[in-house]
Amino acid sequence: MYISNLTIENFRCFGSKKDKLKLPLLSGLNTLVGENDAGKTAIIDALRMLLGTRDQETIRPQVSDFHYLNSTTQAQNFTIEAVFSELSSRERANFPDYLTYQADDEDNPAVLHITLKSSLINEKMRTVVYAGLHTGPHGLKELDLKTREKIRVTYLRPLRDAEKEMDVGRNSRISKILKKQSNIDAGEKLIDLVDVADEKFSDVINKLGIVGIARLINQLLEQQPAINNTTKNLNDNFLQPLQMDGDNLTARLGIGPDADDEALKRQMLEKIGITLEGIGGKRGLGSNNLLYIACEMLLLADSQDEPALLIIEEPEAHLHPQRQLKLIQYLQERIKSHHAEHNVHLQIIVSTHSPTLASKLPIKCMCIVHKGKVLPLRAANLHDNNITFLERFIDATKSNLFFCRGLLIVEGDAENLLMPSLSKILGVDFTTTGVSIVNVGHTGLSRFANLFSGTDQYPNPGINVACLHDLDLIEYSVAKELALNCVCGTDEDTIQSAWNKAKESIGATEGLEFSTLNELLPLNIISGLTDDPFSAKKLEKAESSNCYKGDSVKGFYSKPWTLEYSLAYHGLGEELTIAACLAKAEKSAQYDPSKHQVISNIAKKYYEYLKKHYADQAIIAGKVYELFLSPISIFDALPAEESAKLILKKEASKAAAGQILGVLLEDIDTKMKESNQTERDRIKHWKNVLPDSVVDAVFHVTPTYSPTAPSKVDCDE
Known part of the structure; x- marks a missing residue:
């Protein structure tokens, strides 16, 4: 037999009605994951209080166990209910007077339904443990001490x-x-x-x-x-x-x-x-x-003759990561062998804070506990192929998503290194607010995110998830200037003619000539022209390509190309140029860290050069982003003696530039603070120069902690 369902009402962090705990459990391994004070220990203590443990350590109800309905009103009753299912004939014989029979369930005709009810009257408690249902022909029957001895479980305490x-x-x-x-x-x-x-x-x-x-x-x-x-x-x-x-x-x-x-x-x-x-x-x-x-x-x-139920709090205690993995493998093997040898279920309930363990656990055995709410991941409406994908790619670094208050999923090392700094200058610290950043590469963002979508029965427990995407659509003028392969094979004269005709039609009341132009553009190219309905449709299609479920899980898109391009386009062109040039220099064996300021000055001159030679901000941002695309050197635009020995012909690393840019922006924010600018003014500045996608993603995953700051509309006034 095993516990198939656990219900807890008005006990500690668990309330009543829609706020009570309803937790389905598996016959084998069950794992509770989540941050501290989420409710994991409350679940385990409830089981200990209801069933007792073989170490004979008694855990009795305390006044503090009764749930507070609000800051001043405390519940007067709490209940803990467990349903044992799939009893063997030997197990049924152990509890003949306490079984509840289910005529409508041929596979599970008899269950053992045990309830603990504790009442608080004038700060005195009365606690009773009984079997049966509140309603129905079987009624309720208080368990005698001999029977209670038969349901004790094995418990391994934390630390x-x-x-x-x-x-x-x-x-x-x-x-x-x-x-x-x-x-x-x-x-x-x-x-x-x-x-x-x-x-x-x-x-x-x-x-x-x-x-x-x-x-x-x-x-x-x-x-x-x-x-x-x-x-x-x-x-x-x-x-x-x-x-x-x-x-x-x-x-x-x-x-x-x-x-x-x-x-x-x-x-x-x-x-x-x-x-x-x-x-x-x-x-x-x-x-x-x-x-x-x-x-x-x-x-x-x-x-x-006793339930084969093992409860372990923090099995990782005192074990290094490899031994943790060996332990979880061993427990899974024992579950299989115990059933094969004894024809009874070995049920193990584990609570853990270990990303190492979480990375190797089956998705379906995990349950996220957050602020007194639970989200069993097997109830997340994930297809088997998604579960297979996640179990293949969730490692010890990605598994910190199971222990967060908010989750930001990114598709590259640059975002992973840069976003903590961007959150700080926007007034929220991801470390302080408990936000995890998970870098999943360029695929599978929605698969990771939809773990948290929840269902009607088990909704998202209050963990907001943001997925930061690159839209990867390029404006034609930028692609042409950078001589990208996607446009090099096209008939430029024909495209230019269609381009000019479309430009001339802008502002006309009818008959805009975009269709001819868009038929000539590759799939990842947009015209970049104002009011182009075909470009708008490409953008809309790209944004809707990932299916996110629920209000808590959302996608945010760096438009129209990548995060780096978007940063340069919206107001951080000079800072990104400096970061890219320093990243280029780091790749050189000739790089001398003492030349940091020299390279920064050269980068500033290069950005000034771009602003003088190009009127279109989209092209300027494209030229900055070109530093990441190809082994070009900026000394084509500057005197060779200033730059040739410092910035060689190597493309910049996005990861290195992201880390450098984060430090640079935090330094700028510190100087703004030292000049007596208020937090509100600093946030206003950064919201003006950062892409909407970045700002919105940061505030989505930190709704409780986000500072009161003007919106972009207010900033523009």
């Missing part, structure tokens, strides 16, 4: 001290494992040493002190069939699969098997402990954590 958890004691893990061994009582219960006197055994005993006897007992324990088999089973089948090559972790059972004489004397004949042995001496937290998890899995494997 656990594995050595302490496995230490000797009344409820030690190893004692529980040994008690379940069928042959633990095999053998004679008493041996009279007189009977073995002829074998001089008594002589040996007489020579031993208390520590020596303890060590002899450890030798005898190692030969005892139950302990020997348990040790071998634990090492071979549970601890070994968790290890990486070269780990060499081996468990030993005994009375303080790794203790010194004094400690061994204290533990003698009292308890049996467990420790790791192997080359390298005492093991660290991570290795002991693996041993602890291995013991829990062995205990689960031997517990046929």
